[in-house]
Amino acid sequence: MxxxxxxxxxxxxxxxxxxxxxxxxxxxxxxxxxxxxxxxxxxxxxxxxxxxxxxxxxxxxxxxxxxxxxxxxxxxxxxxxxxxxxxxxxxxxxxxxxxxxxxxxxxxxxRCGHKSSDQGVPQEEGRALRRLKKVLSLAASPNENEAQLAMQKARELMLKYNLDRVALDCERDFFSRTLGTIKARHTSAELRMASLLGRFFFVEVLWQHTYDALQDKAGTVLMVYGTPSSLEMAHYVYDYLWMVMEALWTQYRTVNKVPGHQQRQRYFAGVLDGFYRKLEKQERAIQEIQALVWQGDPRLTGYYRYLNPRIRTCYGGGVHATGVYHAGVNDGRKVTLHKPIQEKKSSHGGYIARE
Missing domain, CATH: 3.30.2010.10 (Metalloproteases ("zincins"), catalytic domain)
Structure with a gap:
């Protein structure tokens, strides 16, 4: 042998x-x-x-x-x-x-026969995504106020669409999708990313234990649960924010002559905290002006609990509020989701891709 x-x-x-x-x-x-x-x-x-x-x-x-x-x-x-x-x-x-x-x-x-997101986006949800794409395209405006208004309008559309489906108890299917890679430990930025998706983008999130057979490596991976359109949006936001954070970090390092990458995760955590606060502010504005309040989807919660009857809540460690962290927070408050999205077939049954 x-x-x-x-x-x-x-x-x-x-x-x-x-x-x-x-x-x-x-x-x-x-x-x-x-x-x-x-x-x-x-x-x-x-x-x-x-x-x-x-x-x-x-x-x-x-x-x-x-x-x-x-x-x-x-x-x-x-x-x-x-x-x-x-x-x-x-x-x-x-x-x-x-x-x-x-x-x-x-x-x-x-719980076998559990559905992945391979079936793609249903026609009705596809129409909602196309409308959202048009609004997010407006957020590419060089005028910061116009860009912020377009992003807030996009969040209003998502919120109204999901509120209507819950209020009318429309028929809807739920699926799951993994985001990122299997790791034994995840960074504070990765934990913040999961929290942000679960809080603002109509999905349930879970750090799911799993195994990479080819690498013989056990660990956890981020699993998101939701309707096909919500999974598409969450996947898009996940990819987009990581891309933006890398670009912002490169710019910050160059301007401030920061050596190495020791502070990168602290900066990333700041960006995500800043963006989180921005979304909270937009949400409060929508509640005050439109009286729209998201209280969750009982069907999605039931599906999530059915698949995961034993859920343990874990809290990640904080980061030191250094100057690098605060710089990330300030930059995160300026982040705008403005890349157009489109339906595109893939091995995942379609995802929202950057154009």
Whole structure:
């Protein structure tokens, strides 16, 4: 056996250990320990992503699946096979097909078949996004007052649209999307970004534990939950703000002759705090003038809690209010979302891209 083979088999062993850990986690979280551990094995077959063998109490997952897909999809397959196990060993229906009522009930318990955002943006939400795009285009005005008014108008449109859908209890589907990369620890700026998206952009946010199989690296990643249009907007804001912060930091370093990047995260935290305060001020103005107050979407909250029944609130550490931080706050108050957005197909089912 050469070194390459040895490394590969070590990786397979790591995957197998993680599969057992996640099986234990879901059995405890969703089934209250109602199942007994099966044998979990990896298969080189490509045609079948997962399989449950009741006679041998063996749950199999495809190596190809783990190599090709993100861990959230692999875990959906794991829960799917756990649902088959639950039917065979706990529910034990008589005369039902493999995917009959008992299996559907098991899937409900295990939250499998959970939807990603691959379906794209529905037609009605697409129209709302196009209208929002036109308004945000006006925010590119070199006149600062005009740009600020355009951004506030865009927030009014988003708020009215979401308030109407909740008030009328319109039919709406919810999905999830990951933003950023898997890390063991996240910076104060990343934590502030998550807080900003959850506070102002009609999504629920969660630092979700996950696993990068190819890198054999466990950590957390930012998961956002919402309607397709809200996910599109949150994704756009996320990408746009990181782009703007990098540009602002480069400019700040050049003008102030700051050596290195030791102060970058402190500056980023300041920019996001400044932008957060700006959005709060706009929100107060909208409440005073339009009497529009967002109190959340009960359906979205229910969906989020259904998928995450055990949620623990964590608070990130603060940053020292240095001159660099305050410079970031001042620059953040001047940030305006003004890049046009457009619907565009991608592996995520479409996202709002910068033009």
């Amino acid at each position: 050469n070194n390459s083979d040895d490394t590969r088999y070590q990786l397979y062993g790591a995957w197998n250990r993680h599969l057992y850990q996640w099986w234990d986690y879901y059995n405890s979280l969703y089934l209250k320990g109602g199942l007994k551990r099966p044998v979990i094995r990896l298969s080189s077959l490509k045609a079948v992503l997962g399989q449950w063998d009741a006679a041998n109490r063996t749950l199999t997952l495809s190596l190809f699946h783990i190599e090709a897909d993100d861990w959230f999809r692999v875990m959906d397959t794991l829960r799917h096979e756990m649902a088959h196990q639950y039917v065979d060993e706990v529910l034990r229906p008589v005369g039902e097909s493999a995917h009959g009522p008992a299996f559907k009930a098991a899937c409900q318990k295990l």
